[in-house]
Amino acid sequence: MTAIPHRSSQGRIGRALVGHGQVLVVLGAIIALFIGVSFVNARFLSPANLTTIFSGNAYIAVAAIGMTMVIITGHIDVSVGALIGVLATVAGTLAVAGWPMWLVWLAPLVIGVAVNAAAGWLVAYAHIPSIVLTLGLLSILKGGLIVVTGGEWITDLPPGFFLAQRDVFGLPLPLVVMTVLTLAAAWWMAHFRFGRTIYAVGSNLEAARAIGISVERTTVGVFALHGLFAGISAVLFATQLTTIQSTVPPNLELVIITACVIGGVSILGGVGTVIGAALATIFFATITSAMIFTNVSAYWLRAVIGGLILITVLADVARRRGQA
Amino acid sequence: MIPLRVTDVSKSYGGVQALKPTSFDVRAGEIHALLGENGAGKSTLIRIMSGLIAPDSGAIEIDGEIVHFRSPRDATRHGVVTVHQELLLFPDLSIAENICMADDAGPFGHIDRDAQVRKARQLLAELDSADLDPEMPVRHLSVAQRQRVEIARALGRQAKVLIMDEPTASLADADVARLVAIVQRLRGRGVGIVYVSHKLSEVRLLADRVTVLRDGRFVDTREAKGMTEADMIALMVGRSISELYPKGESRIGAEVLRVDGLTLAPRVRNISFTLRAGEILGLAGLVGAGRTEVARLLFGLDRPSSGRIFLDGREVSVSSPEAAVALGIAYVPEDRGAQGLVKTMPVSANVTMASLGQLLRGPFLSRSTEYAAGAEAIRRLGIRAPRGPQHLAGKLSGGNQQKVVIAKWLRTAPRVLILDEPTRGVDVGAKAEIHALMGDLTRQGLAILMISSELPEVLGMSDRVLVVSQGRMTGLFERADATPERVGAAMVAEMQEATAS
Numbered sequence: 038m039t040a041i042p043h044r045s046s047q048g049r050i051g052r053a054l055v056g057h058g059q060v061l062v063v064l065g066a067i068i069a070l071f072i073g074v075s076f077v078n079a080r081f082l083s084p085a086n087l088t089t090i091f092s093g094n095a096y097i098a099v100a101a102i103g104m105t106m107v108i109i110t111g112h113i114d115v116s117v118g119a120l121i122g123v124l125a126t127v128a129g130t131l132a133v134a135g136w137p138m139w140l141v142w143l144a145p146l147v148i149g150v151a152v153n154a155a156a157g158w159l160v161a162y163a164h165i166p167s168i169v170l171t172l173g174l175l176s177i178l179k180g181g182l183i184v185v186t187g188g189e190w191i192t193d194l195p196p197g198f199f200l201a202q203r204d205v206f207g208l209p210l211p212l213v214v215m216t217v218l219t220l221a222a223a224w225w226m227a228h229f230r231f232g233r234t235i236y237a238v239g240s241n242l243e244a245a246r247a248i249g250i251s252v253e254r255t256t257v258g259v260f261a262l263h264g265l266f267a268g269i270s271a272v273l274f275a276t277q278l279t280t281i282q283s284t285v286p287p288n289l290e291l292v293i294i295t296a297c298v299i300g301g302v303s304i305l306g307g308v309g310t311v312i313g314a315a316l317a318t319i320f321f322a323t324i325t326s327a328m329i330f331t332n333v334s335a336y337w338l339r340a341v342i343g344g345l346i347l348i349t350v351l352a353d354v355a356r357r358r359g360q361a
Numbered sequence: 362m363i364p365l366r367v368t369d370v371s372k373s374y375g376g377v378q379a380l381k382p383t384s385f386d387v388r389a390g391e392i393h394a395l396l397g398e399n400g401a402g403k404s405t406l407i408r409i410m411s412g413l414i415a416p417d418s419g420a421i422e423i424d425g426e427i428v429h430f431r432s433p434r435d436a437t438r439h440g441v442v443t444v445h446q447e448l449l450l451f452p453d454l455s456i457a458e459n460i461c462m463a464d465d466a467g468p469f470g471h472i473d474r475d476a477q478v479r480k481a482r483q484l485l486a487e488l489d490s491a492d493l494d495p496e497m498p499v500r501h502l503s504v505a506q507r508q509r510v511e512i513a514r515a516l517g518r519q520a521k522v523l524i525m526d527e528p529t530a531s532l533a534d535a536d537v538a539r540l541v542a543i544v545q546r547l548r549g550r551g552v553g554i555v556y557v558s559h560k561l562s563e564v565r566l567l568a569d570r571v572t573v574l575r576d577g578r579f580v581d582t583r584e585a586k587g588m589t590e591a592d593m594i595a596l597m598v599g600r601s602i603s604e605l606y607p608k609g610e611s612r613i614g615a616e617v618l619r620v621d622g623l624t625l626a627p628r629v630r631n632i633s634f635t636l637r638a639g640e641i642l643g644l645a646g647l648v649g650a651g652r653t654e655v656a657r658l659l660f661g662l663d664r665p666s667s668g669r670i671f672l673d674g675r676e677v678s679v680s681s682p683e684a685a686v687a688l689g690i691a692y693v694p695e696d697r698g699a700q701g702l703v704k705t706m707p708v709s710a711n712v713t714m715a716s717l718g719q720l721l722r723g724p725f726l727s728r729s730t731e732y733a734a735g736a737e738a739i740r741r742l743g744i745r746a747p748r749g750p751q752h753l754a755g756k757l758s759g760g761n762q763q764k765v766v767i768a769k770w771l772r773t774a775p776r777v778l779i780l781d782e783p784t785r786g787v788d789v790g791a792k793a794e795i796h797a798l799m800g801d802l803t804r805q806g807l808a809i810l811m812i813s814s815e816l817p818e819v820l821g822m823s824d825r826v827l828v829v830s831q832g833r834m835t836g837l838f839e840r841a842d843a844t845p846e847r848v849g850a851a852m853v854a855e856m857q858e859a860t861a862s
Contacts, residue, residue, distance in 0.1 A: 230463035230470030237451050237462070244449035248462060249434025307453035 059301030059349075060313040067320050074327040081330045088209055092201075094322040095211035096121070096273035097289070101296045101314040102222045103263030108297050110259045111239040111306030112160060112167035114153075117267050118289030119178035124149055124271030126182060129191035129281040132198045142200060142272050149268030150261050157260025161253035175290070186283040194279065201277035211273045218269070219315040226311065235259060239306030295342060296321060299349050362424050364389050364521040364553045365410065365441055370419030372405050380405040382419060383579040385572055387522055387553035392544065394556045394568035394585065398597055398815055402577040403557055404526075410555065411443035411524055412436030423521075440521035444511045446530060450499050457481035457495035460514045484513040488543050505536035512543065523547060524555040529563060530648055541567060559647045561590040561853050573597055594849035598816055611803040613824065614638035616674070618690075618777050618808060620659070623668035628654040630832040632668070636777060641799060641809045643823030643843075645816065647852055651832040652812045653695060656779045659810070660692035661685040672776070686715065691770035693763075695781040695812070701766040704755025708746050709735025711754045711765050716772040738768035742798060760784075760791020767798070778802065781812045796822060816845055830854050 074081045100117055107114050124145035131141045156174055160167045203210045226232035237245045238255050245252055275281050286292075300317035302309025321342065328338055366386035372379050380402040387393045397403045408414045410421070412430030420427050423439045430436045433443065450459050461477040463470065481495035490509045499507060508528060515523050525544070529537045544567060548554060558564055564571065568585040573596040580596055618636040623629060628651040636642050646652045657663045659670065661679040669676055672688055679685050685692070694701050703711055709731045713720055720726045720734075735750025742764045746752035754765055763783060770778060783799070784792040799809060799822060813819045819826055826843045828836035828851035836851030 228472050228474060230466040230472060233454075233458065233463050233472060236454055236458075240451040240453040241449065244451055247433050247445075247449045249432055249437070303453075307451070 059299075060310065060316060063300060063313065063316045063320050067316065067323055070320075070323045070327050074330055078330040081327070086326060086330075090322045090326050091215075091319065092209035092211045093277065094318055095209075095215035096201075096270040096277070097293060097296065097322075098215045098315040098318040099218055099266055099273060100270035100289075100293050101300070101318050102218060102311045103266030104293050105297050105300075105302050105309055105311045105314045106222075106226070106235055106259045107167075107263050108294070108302050108304060109239045109306055109309050110235050110256060111242065112256065112259070113294065113304075114156075114167065114171045114260075114263060115290050115294070116156075116171040116175035116178060117263070117293060118285050118291075119175050119182070120149065120152060120264075120267050121271045121274055121289060122283070122285030123178050123182050124268055125275035125281050125285075126186060126191065126283060128272060128275045129194060129198075132194055133191060135195075138197050141198065142276075145271040145275075146265055146268035149264035149266075149271065151264070153264025153267065154257055154261040157257040157263075160260065161256035179285075182283055182285075188283050190283060191281040192279070194281070199276045199279075201273045201275075211277065214269070214273065215315065218266070219311055222311045231255075231258065236307060239308075241307075292321065293318075295346050299345055304350060305354075362389070363387075363422070364424060365555075366422045367406075367410060367416075368420045368422070370406070370409050370416035370421070372409065372414065372417050379577055380409075380416075380574075381578045383574065384419075385410075385579075385582070387555050389521070389553050390548055390551045391569045392548055392554045392556050392567050394558065394564045394571045395574070396557075396561075396564065396571060396593055396597055397574035398817075401574040401597070403574055405577070406574065407443070407524055407526055407555070407557065410436070410441060410522075412441070437518055437520075440519060441524065442515035442518055442520040442522070443524040443526065444508065444515060444528060446527045448504070448507045448511055450507055450510060452500040453498060455496050455498055456485075456493055456502075456510050459499050459510055460484060460495070460517050462514075464518065480517065481513065484517050485509070487516065487546075488513055489539075489546070490543075503536075505532050505539070508532070508540065509543070512547075516547075520552060522553045522555065524557075526557050527559065527648075528556070529558060529560055537563070561593050561849075564593065565590060590853060591846050591850070594845055598845040598849070611639045611800065613640045614806060617672065618659075618810075619671040619674075621669045621671070623655065623658055623665050623670070625654065625658060625663060625665050626832070628832045629658060629665070632829065632832075632834055634827050634834075634837065636808045636810055638776075638806045638808050639803045640824045641803055641811055641822055643819040643826040644810060644812045644829065645819045645826055645848055645852060646829040648814060650829045650852070652829060653781055654832070655829070656692060656694075656781055656810070656812060659685070659777075659779060660690060662692075686773050686775075689774065689776035690779070691715075691773055691775035691777070692779045693766050693770060693781060693783065695785065701769075702754050702762055704753070706754060707735070707751045708739065708744065708754055708757070708765055709750035712738045712750075712768045712772065715769050719772070734772065738765070738772075742768050743794060744768070758791065760795065763791070763795060764798070767795075771802075775807065777808050777810065779810045779812070782814060783811060784818065785814070816848060819843075820845060820848065828852055828854075 071082070080086065100121060104114060104117060127148060128141050128145050131144055132138070156170055159165050159170055201211050205213045226235065234250055234255050237250060238252050242252060296317040297309065297314045298304055299320070300309070300313030300315070302314060324341065325338055328335065363386050368384045369382040370380065371382045383402070383406060385406060395403055395406065409416045412433045412435050415429070421430065422428065423441070428439055430439070457478045460481045463472060466472050478495045485491055485493050485495065488509055490513070493506060493509065499510060502510065528540060532540060541563065544554060544556070556564070556567060565585065565588070570582060571585045571588060571593065572582040573580040573593070575597060614637055616635050616637050621633050623632040632655055634642065644652050644655065654663070658665050659679065661681045661684050664680070670679055671677065677688055679688065679690065703714065713731050713734050717726065720730050732750050738744060739746055739750065744757070744761050744764045746757060746761065754762060757765065784795050799811070803809060811819070811822060820843050823843065824840050826838045826848055827834065828848055830852055835854035836848065838847060
């Protein structure tokens, strides 16, 4: 998105639209939903509901940034939901134990990087397929979390803990964090060496090796970054409500992966933007909220999202088949 | 100053010497063609010069200084850039991104995209390719356009030496002419070019010097001026063929297969031939001449747009591979790894794959029959599988894998066996065994259509040789008339017309 140089030429604009078609479709769908539902129920546009949609789902969008990078490199991580749950619990436990707040907020980031860097190392150097490795990690993290917490919620959190409930410049902090991180990551991926390396590895592994890119280091780097975003996501998630449940939002990893795919990230690697993934997260949140406001059963939501995934992946496969 | 010189480099793979000590150099502003048949050692030499493999012995010099390439990246840093046959580009990145990658990134790896687009546009203009928009994704480009992007990338990396591996193998005529012009332009700029091609007319047109390899051995380096294509072929083949490939006597019987005017443009145009019981018909031609396409039509993998196929004098319709098998046509494809063998399954399962019906006991597959079939194949074809029928097919050597694929098709009791490059990538001993097996099969009355890129193999094994070039028949020779010169000339026949026009 930010990759389009500002020179006036109809061909350029046309190509920009074509190249980011999926992002525009998602954006259009969000706007259409807002307009449509606000006619049915005006309270849909109330500040409280907008905060729920944008701020309440910011942690998903932040996690989707890292996931986007992982998928573009040609990998997948199905354990990120469990990791976010563990990291949120770590933050809550440390807060209850009376640790300084800056450490409480920093710890999930550090642990997230460490865990995922190790996962990335195993994928890159031990040649374990990422889907297998992260499936294993998923079980370990989910099971471990229940064993350690005994399934209990963390409730007696100190008042200074609730970072996600604060405002910056009059806006909810999660919204600001999500926007800044998404734009920064998009810029970084389009204009910096490592960003280009990510696309290169996902687009043609052999060609990347042939020009001297270290595929292994790139893989470890991407997983580590993904861990960082998972850590930030966990802090937003942990500090937005007054309790931390030991059960992560179920299927969180699926929601994150789906957001990436619907946002235009190719499940086959090499293609996509973090902006698309962030918008798709908002799109989901908007659909969910819209269904509540129009009294549609929540079960339909899963069917609708499932349908969207299939359509998107089919379109992606068809597009790839079209290339020489 | 010689930008690239290798002296006495050699390379062995597991006891087989792929390249015996060979010296080669390329001067600035020179096109130096590298010729040889498949297996002659060309690709090994190219891999050494492009930094993909390290030689066992010998030295590489850049501008007179001895260097060691640790990787292709390292070779590029020394100004030696290779344009591979399978173009190594990133389909999802734009032309400019492919050309520049992150070559001149600033602090923190920042990339100036506008500068990259300008640089790409300038490089493309130098290659007379201003029609390519630097911001277009490479995915949308044709093979010829992708090739120009690779050449532009090489130029952008200040290539002193450009190694081009079969650059015209998959190009249409118009694109070939354009590439030839670009290569001449690069020579004019002082780039040294190593040009590998099977198309001798192109070599005659472009090359300043010619080096020929044969059987992993250096044959000669000559000035190209005054050399004819026949001279080049003589250097490339240069040996008595009948000694190497004893086909053996077999009684040639009645006509089994007749093909009349088979066409699927543009790769197959009006091909007609007959194939008799006990006969080996060699199908010769350059890579991309349409040989495999003919086989695909005969096996029902593609449908011809016109033309007729007769089996035992009756016209048949080969609508699918299943129909082909039912008619008694078997096809051992060129890429046995991808198309012929399930590597993760044992020999017995692979051998019975095309004839599962024979294993049925009621609704069940009989394991004991399967095992017996595996054991029989191992005995009959001399497959070396230490663990017997349970040996995993992927763990066999190349020659033995090929035998498994042949055994699989023999179980379908074929009348016609099509072998596409039957000995590619197998070692010398296994090659002789496969040739002996082909002789045995013809003595049992099987008719064999053999496709091969190795001229000596074609000439040594075939009772008759059919030559195709650019999809057309350009020669049909009886064994006695099939000399390397005649067959070689037919292989490049239409190419000359194309380059001349």
